[in-house]
Amino acid sequence: MTVADPTLARVKPSRGRAARERAAWAFVAPAMIAIGLFFAFPVIAALLLSLTDFDIYALANLDNLRFVGLQNYERLMTNPLFWGAMKNTLTFAVLGVPLSIAASLAAAVILNARVVKWRPIWRVMFFAPYVTTLVATAVVWRYLLHTRYGVINWGLESIGLPAVDWLGQPSTSIPAILMFVVWKIFGYNMLIFLAVLQTVPDDLYEAARIDGAGPWKQFRHVTLPAIAPxxxxxSIISVASFFQLFAEPYVMTQGGPAQSTVTVLYFMYEEGFKWWNLGSASAVAFVLFLCILAITLVQLAVAKRVGAYQ
Incomplete structure (x- = not known):
């Protein structure tokens, strides 16, 4: 009877594990390199850029580049245009996030009902705006909202209401853009809600019906707790999306009227590519990142407190 060498028994598994680790790193390496080149490196470079006075003169000659520390951030805190853009962005987020979630959840609940006919067709129709080109749809909506020959004003005048200058006055420009943004993105959230609604067991609804719960109580006590996570x-995705609005006001209003639709991202674009204050624009980007991070942490804390997730 041959006795196996215990040394070989220890060496062979370790060699096999090392080979598996090398193979794993070989598969992961391309993705890690891509993340490093196209995400980590630009983020670090932008952070360093925000600590300099990089402008068009430094772009022409790097000898003009100076390290200014936190001066770009200090100037932002005293810039009324930046705070105006922050106010507009918060307005978009506070109004748009609940509207978007409500519209997408309502559409998902309706399409999840078995009594609705042609559900696949409705799903495609609701999701289609999300996959269409943003600039093209923004241009179409700009003409739909046109004061003189827009379809929406034509509909208002046909029922005896006056035409509205939707994009030409501060009081209606933000609601007009909000209508477009909610219409554009709610289909994506609808699919997420629809997927999770289909995982809720029918037994829960059956038990609620036996206990005498109507549709509203079923939705409140069965559906909402099941889809809370x-x-x-x-909500986190929607907040991040509304804080990064740029193309919509850029195409539809160019930030007007009276800068009532200038968002933080639009302000950053103008700082960087209109005035060539790239250091200041990088500072705006990191302030925006910190705002989104802070709001996300608050959402997570509130959700944990109410038991939405563990």
């Missing part, structure tokens, strides 16, 4: 995810 998904609701948190959708």
């Amino acid at each position: 998904t609701m948190l995810l959708v």
Whole structure:
């Protein structure tokens, strides 16, 4: 009878594990390199850029580049244009996030009902705006909202109401853009809600009906608790999306009228590519990142407190 060498028994598994680790790193390496080159490196470079006075003169000659520390951030804190852009962005987020979530959840609940006919067709129709080109749809909506020959004003005048200059006055420009943004993105959130609604067991609804619960109580006590973690995810995604609005006001109003639709990202674009204050624009980007991070942490804390996730 041959006795196995215990030394070989220890060496062979360790060699096999090392080979598996090398293979794993070989598969992961391309993705890690891509993340490093196209995400980590630009983020670090932008952070360093925000600590300099990099402008068009430094772009022409790097000898003009100076390290200014936190001066760009200090100037932002005293810039009324930046605070105006922050106010507009918060307005978009505070109004748009609940509207977007409500519209997408309502559409998901309706399409999840078995009594609705042609559900696949409705799903495609609701999701189609999300996958269409943003600039093209923004241009179409700009003409729909036109004061003189827009379809929406034509509909208002046909029922005896006066035409509205939707994009030409501060009081209606933000609501007009909000209508477009909610219409554009609610289909994506709808699919997320629809997917999680289909995982809720029918036994829960059956038990609620036996206990005498109507549709509203079923929705409140069965549906909402079951989709609470998904609701948190959708709210985080929606907040980040509304804080990064740029193309919509850029195409539809160019930040007007009277800068009433200038968002933080739009302000950053003008600082960097209109005035060539790239150091200041980088500072705006990091302030925006900190705002989104802070709001996300608050959402997570509130959700944990109410038991939306563990």
